[in-house]
Amino acid sequence: MELPRHWRLQNQRYGLVGEVCDQCGVKLFPPRDVCPSCAEPAHEQYTFSGRGQVYSHSTVYSAPAGYEEYAPYTVALVKLDEGPMLTAQLTDLGDQEPEIGMPVEMVTRRLRAEGEQGMIVYGYKFRPVMSQGS
Amino acid sequence: MSGTAPAQSTHPAAHPAVGVSPLMRPHYPVGIVGYGAYIPRYRLPASEVARIWTDGKGGLPVREKAVPGLDEDVATMSVEAARNALKRAGIDPALIRAVWVGSESHPYAVKPTSTIVAEAIGAVPNTQAADWEFACKAGTEAMQAAIGLVGAAMARYALCIGMDTAQSRPGDALEYTAAAGGAAILIGPAEESLATISASYSYVTDTPDFWRRPDDSYPSHGDRFTGEPGYFNHTLSAAKALMEALETSASDYTWAVFHQPNLKFPQRAAKMLGFEQEQTAPGLLVGDIGNTYAGSCMVGLTGILDITQPDDRILMVSYGSGAGADAFDLTVTDKVLERRDGAPMTRDYVARRTEIDYATYTRYRRKLRTK
Ligand SMILES: [Zn+2]
Numbered sequence: 001m002e003l004p005r006h007w008r009l010q011n012q013r014y015g016l017v018g019e020v021c022d023q024c025g026v027k028l029f030p031p032r033d034v035c036p037s038c039a040e041p042a043h044e045q046y047t048f049s050g051r052g053q054v055y056s057h058s059t060v061y062s063a064p065a066g067y068e069e070y071a072p073y074t075v076a077l078v079k080l081d082e083g084p085m086l087t088a089q090l091t092d093l094g095d096q097e098p099e100i101g102m103p104v105e106m107v108t109r110r111l112r113a114e115g116e117q118g119m120i121v122y123g124y125k126f127r128p129v130m131s132q133g134s
Numbered sequence: 135m136s137g138t139a140p141a142q143s144t145h146p147a148a149h150p151a152v153g154v155s156p157l158m159r160p161h162y163p164v165g166i167v168g169y170g171a172y173i174p175r176y177r178l179p180a181s182e183v184a185r186i187w188t189d190g191k192g193g194l195p196v197r198e199k200a201v202p203g204l205d206e207d208v209a210t211m212s213v214e215a216a217r218n219a220l221k222r223a224g225i226d227p228a229l230i231r232a233v234w235v236g237s238e239s240h241p242y243a244v245k246p247t248s249t250i251v252a253e254a255i256g257a258v259p260n261t262q263a264a265d266w267e268f269a270c271k272a273g274t275e276a277m278q279a280a281i282g283l284v285g286a287a288m289a290r291y292a293l294c295i296g297m298d299t300a301q302s303r304p305g306d307a308l309e310y311t312a313a314a315g316g317a318a319i320l321i322g323p324a325e326e327s328l329a330t331i332s333a334s335y336s337y338v339t340d341t342p343d344f345w346r347r348p349d350d351s352y353p354s355h356g357d358r359f360t361g362e363p364g365y366f367n368h369t370l371s372a373a374k375a376l377m378e379a380l381e382t383s384a385s386d387y388t389w390a391v392f393h394q395p396n397l398k399f400p401q402r403a404a405k406m407l408g409f410e411q412e413q414t415a416p417g418l419l420v421g422d423i424g425n426t427y428a429g430s431c432m433v434g435l436t437g438i439l440d441i442t443q444p445d446d447r448i449l450m451v452s453y454g455s456g457a458g459a460d461a462f463d464l465t466v467t468d469k470v471l472e473r474r475d476g477a478p479m480t481r482d483y484v485a486r487r488t489e490i491d492y493a494t495y496t497r498y499r500r501k502l503r504t505k
Pocket of ligand 1 (some may be wrong): 037
């Protein structure tokens with residue numbers, strides 16, 4: 001039963017909450033409490049804007065257990081505007097092909113459900129930035 | 135502490151004039167501080183449903199409907215609408231004292247959607263959270279309660295969401311229209327509002343026009359009740375009672391928005407109340423997105439707020455089967471001009487569109503049995 005682990009990770013998963021180093025200003029995601037660039041403690045919470053771009057991507061056709069119903073789907077390495085790089089699914093691509101450099105934004109979506117009876121796990125994914133002013 | 139107003143020795147509701155009129159007015163003036171829409175990107179044309187079930191014959195109640203992606207549900211859609219409302223409001227989410235989600239398609243039977251939303255937007259832990267139910271008027275019902283909460287100065291802000299991923303039995307008449315989408319409305323003090331709400335009114339009777347028992351996946355509807363005794367009686371009665379009490383008529387309003395189960399019903403109701411087509415056009419989204427149930431008239435309201443001008447007056451009337459209607463009188467302030475660009479417009483969501491066929495639709499709505 002993974003329930004407690006999900007619960008602890010909720011804050012960073014739902015809202016892309018990481019940390020900022022108060023020594024050198026580096027932004028961290030996921031939060032790891034020690035700054036990797038100056039080795040000082042980094043405890044202050046920082047909520048990322050959710051904007052970034054696709055650094056690399058690949059499409060998963062044979063999904064691991066729990067993710068089968070979403071296959072095929074695209075996993076990307078996303079470079080956030082604030083610096084950190086993270087791995088996440090791309091969603092809402094529609095007819096668009098994923099591309100390196102594609103501007104993306106964070107959305108909160110279902111990551112998986114633990115069977116018909118189990119808990120639904122929510123978390124961040126990224127989608128192509130919505131065009132505004134149509 | 136949130137309630138800052140001192141307790142008064144005489145309760146204002148104990149005044150003999152209060153409660154004589156069925157109109158509901160808050161003690162302190164309130165309004166909409168922020169609003170946000172959400173409509174998923176996939177569209178199923180009604181002609182696709184007709185192609186499968188009627189050989190393409192027969193009239194179509196809408197052009198197409200919005201369908202959620204596989205990783206979307208009322209919780210994820212509510213989170214995005216709520217984030218849009220907060221972007222426009224520009225307030226600290228820690229000041230929100232209620233997160234209320236009205237829907238008939240909550241992802242869990244037991245476990246609130248509202249706690250997921252409250253967590254995702256940073257409103258936890260000092261907040262009330264609850265899921266509301268009353269068919270398609272669950273969201274406006276939450277708005278009325280929020281008007282009460284803020285209007286009594288128990289809270290500065292209360293967030294109300296109407297959102298659905300409506301299900302329909304394959305081949306049923308509702309399959310053309312049952313859609314996904316909705317809106318979040320942040321209620322707060324009138325001074326901070328982009329539209330003030332002067333009053334609301336509810337008209338409710340026990341009418342069996344539409345229902346779903348706990349173990350059914352799809353709703354049932356009593357055909358005899360859906361039109362006249364259901365939608366029209368309640369919508370018209372609520373609108374008329376509100377306008378009568380406020381001594382207004384259709385010409386006093388710049389815009390009007392009604393619950394939209396199809397294109398015909400809201401257009402006919404508007405006409406019967408004396409509204410011109412231009413008054414309802416910006417809020418009439420059903421033709422392009424379908425019936426979003428608890429989201430329907432609230433997302434229509436966001437379409438109006440996107441284009442409205444200061445001092446415009448808006449009539450909003452929801453309808454929920456079972457049955458009841460909530461009517462609201464709103465007046466736009468100049469704050470709408472500076473705030474509406476803070477988040478994607480409702481028309482941006484309508485324009486973001488990927489057409490799918492019936493086969494993809496059955497997969498996205500999990501109508502295929504894989505075990
Ligand atoms: Zn550092």
